[in-house]
Amino acid sequence: MTTGFTEAMVQARRTGRRVALPDAVPQDRAAAFAEHAAAFAALGLEVAGFKVGASGRTGEPTAAPLPAGTIHRDRARIAVTEAHPRWLEAELAFVMGAPLAAREAPYEAAEVLAAVEGLAAAIEIVDPRLADWPKVPPLAALADFQANGAAVVSAVGRSADGLKVEDLTVDFRMGDLVKTVPGTRYPGQDAIRLLVWLADNLRLWGPAVAARGLQPGDVVISGSWTSFDRAVAGTTATNTIAGIGSVAVEIVGG
Template sequence: MSTPEIQALAGQLAAAHAGRSTLAELPAALVPADEAAAYAVQLATLAERGSEAAGWKVGSKSHDGPIQGAPLPAEGVSMSPATVERGAFGVLGLELEIGFVFGEAFEPAARPYSDDAVMAGVQGMVATIEIVSSRFADWPRTDKLAQLADLQNHGALIVGEPVPYQAAFPFLRPPMRFSLDGADLIQGTPANPAGDPRRLLPWLVNHWTGLGRRVAPGMVATAGSYTGIYFPERPGVYVGEIAGLPPVRLTIA
């Protein structure tokens, strides 16, 4: 995938976001050939939108599987309580997650940061609600690398109040509740497919700094859904409550 093709796809994704529209099937030349191309499109999309990264989403489909992520445009990251218009998104799904707040900076470096160094830089933890969305009309059938290029299907992130990082927190199966106007939405036992989400953070820091970017204090990494994806059928107040963390609230109007 050449630089002009990266820029072309990024321009289309940025225009679709601005116009609240979706893209039809991509020409073969614009489908990323590999992860490196998809990540290049992510960065080009931020530039096309005139945005900076305020944080990231990062995840894995299994306890020891490969990790992927995407930067989160600053204008789409809001503190709880927040309100969004349903019409601002074509696809709109909700995920209840745990996020981590960095308290130290990580600069691009000649060598990868160790797991211990990364975790020493984590200052806080938060409950988050990620809005999952897509700029593609055929989502979720869209090519997986095209989805990765499209900020890994990111729409927006709502961030709860942070508390200090707790190494002893039960990250594998924390008690939690996700509700709509007081009615439970979670069925079954909440669990993160990545297992302990902390394993994702060293990859993220080394991925981002490896792209020549800086991890700044205050940036948030939301680290995978514990509740699957819920597609709202009506407006209302969605509340995520994770034991030990302040709740996160999102109103869909």
């Protein structure tokens, strides 16, 4: 069902212009996830992965599908202006290597990891459709695809077997900004839990996504390690995860 919120999301994606918060904001998580499916259907978008994140080991995850054509390999170039800023987040990504079907029975972590090709470094390009982001209601932010605009993902650098995020370090740089974040400070704390939650909850996006499941090549970015930083024109942002990979985003003024 198309709502006023859906229409606003579709308009923003088609025009590249941010929109005011619609009057009709989703009232629960189910409605917010339904907005994702409705916007994808209206625009003819295909799923190429997901973003998923949470606060801590017990926080309720939030997630959104990533459209095909918005996932870049190794390096990307973006334009920013005062009127249309973008933000960047340094993340760890899972790359799927085998299909994983939606099902009623909960997955064991080992089953999900067996379908993962490996781990990659990523930068999420935060490009919300809502003009007042991040000062919008949480359910509106969720329905706006958690502000996802695109993602840059490295080649797979290592297997996900034996993953312990506390053993990893994210090194994010942009101009004079340096953020070195050990895995003990990763806000999600348990990236595997988030991936398993996603596999168990694919039906949230309706029958088409449930029927598709997760497919080889799908990218799942697992939440920011660095909060979000406004992209600065004239710099190149990088995220390096030792032993896994590195990605870069060149930022130009619009």
